[in-house]
Amino acid sequence: MLSVAACGGDDHSGSSFGGLTFPTGASTPGTSAGTEGTGGTGGATDSPEPTGGGASTGSDPTVTSGAAEDSTAPTDPTVPNPDGLPTGSECTDPAQCMTGNCYKIPLPVDGLPPGICSECDADLDCVNADLGTACTVDAMTLGAKCTYGEAGSFCESQAACQGDLFCVALLDGADGLLPHTCSECRTDADCGGGGLRCLAVIDVVKYSGVKHCAVPGSVGKGGLCPLTDGDVMCVTSKCVVFNVVGNLDVGVCGDCKTDADCAMGQTCSPPKFQGGFVPSACM
Incomplete structure (x- = not known):
């Protein structure tokens, strides 16, 4: 519809x-805020244990401090x-x-x-x-x-x-x-x-x-029909063409095309658009 x-x-x-x-961004990988370990002390037995949250000891340079990482949260x-x-x-x-x-x-x-x-x-x-x-x-x-x-x-x-x-x-x-x-x-x-x-x-x-x-014959009253040979498409067999605006014409299935299609004393009200396409009707 x-x-x-x-x-x-x-x-x-x-x-x-x-x-x-x-009418006329990408996430930023986290980086370590700690420093690399300085290695051993040459075997001195009286040197104090390293402090500062896990600085590297011995000769392993891959162990870093446990300081919080400075990272940027990924964006959605x-x-x-x-x-x-x-x-x-x-x-x-x-x-x-x-x-x-x-x-x-x-x-x-x-x-x-x-x-x-x-x-x-x-x-x-x-x-x-x-x-x-x-x-x-x-x-x-x-x-x-x-x-x-x-x-x-x-x-x-x-x-x-x-x-x-x-x-x-x-x-x-x-x-x-x-x-x-x-x-x-x-x-x-x-x-x-x-x-x-x-x-x-x-x-x-x-x-x-x-x-x-x-x-053919399936379009009810108020439905759109072809500008040419449209009658056959309407349940009522009456496709009425009217001008919407400018050069735009539409065909709408209705009850009448002229007063002659209505009972004695009635007139044919043409189709219009008012919250939807309103069919022609005998009034």
């Missing part, structure tokens, strides 16, 4: 509709900024976070925090930490977590996704507005024919989305 968000994206501002706002590579804000804290700059990653959801959704200190804010963070291949939104924290490129994970390149998935923009014409996600298909051609179409499913609540191969 598709939610309007993306991995490691930039902050956007601009026109809005509904709830969316569209996953916490490059120990004095920074903990994971889950709101942030505006990576330098504020213990992890050095301030994640900003790449979706034009109103009301989101400026950023959340997270374990990643780019796919490479996950690869370098051996935590996965893709950095994607965590709907529970609004921060980011690493995944292994499962379907629905945000992605910056094909390398982030599992081998049978594609890293694609959720909606045609929305590249740069919506994130890329690891999806089942890029175009209808990837669905193998049989009337299957490659459609986006957006889950605004989970800030997630994916493109998948949909069977």
Whole structure:
């Protein structure tokens, strides 16, 4: 299911509709603080026993004093900024976070925090930490977590996704507005024919989305349908195209296209976006 968000994206501002706002170190080995033994005293029997916590005696130069070692504790590579804000804290700059990653959801959704200190804010963070291949939104924290490129994970390149998935923009014409996600298909051609179409499913609540191969007649009201010949994909057989913003048009399955599709005295209310895609309806 598709939610309007993306991995490691930039902050956007601009026109809005509904709830969316569209944009125009290594450890240091310990060293001994003691001194090497001076060896024997030539066999003198009245010389005092050496003191000072175990200085070497005899001719063994490898025995050193028991003085405390001067060592540097190893640092945790996953916490490059120990004095920074903990994971889950709101942030505006990576330098504020213990992890050095301030994640900003790449979706034009109103009301989101400026950023959340997270374990990643780019796919490479996950690869370098051996935590996965893709950095994607965590709907529970609004921060980011690493995944292994499962379907629905945000992605910056094909390398982030599992081998049978594609890293694609959720909606045609929305590249740069919506994130890329690891999806089942890029175009209808990837669905193998049989009337299957490659459609986006957006889950605004989970800030997630994916493109998948949909069977004709399977898309319910409020679901997205193709701009061309989309009626056949809807349960209601009515795919209504409306303009979201700028040059971005989407098709949404609904109850009506015109007033003629409604009962006498009713009018057809067009689709809109309000906390999600709202289908057309007879009012």
